[in-house]
Amino acid sequence: MSEHLDTHLQELRRGTVVLACLQLLRTPGYGYSLLEQLERRGFATDANTLYPLLRRLEKQGFLTSEWNTEDTRPRKFYATSTDGIRLAESLAQEWTVLTASITSLPDDAPERPDDTRFSEEH
Helix, strand or coil: CHHHHHHHHHHHHHHHHHHHHHHHCCCCEEHHHHHHHHHHCCCCCCHHHHHHHHHHHHHCCCEEEEEECCCCCCEEEEEECHHHHHHHHHHHHHHHHHHHHHHHCCCCCCCCCCCHHHCCCC
């Protein structure tokens, strides 16, 4: 079960990382710092997942970036664009709707009726 759970958790978290990045990068930051922030806030993400995501979001216009060459090692700083802020707001609203929908589902499965309509053969 653990292997299956891990797979499904990964799928569930994949979309939430996009929203988390857009929210966190309202304050400009660089990739490694973002990885640490995500980890601290419960969105553990691998660098091999994060950096392609940042490039994709930038290409789509949801992030902007610029190189900081003032330090000894150049760093690419990312920030959420105006379109990215609008996307984050829409995603957050949808998350709220989805959360309410999931919360409205019953906690326990109904007993399976002994009705032939529900038999394995049909």
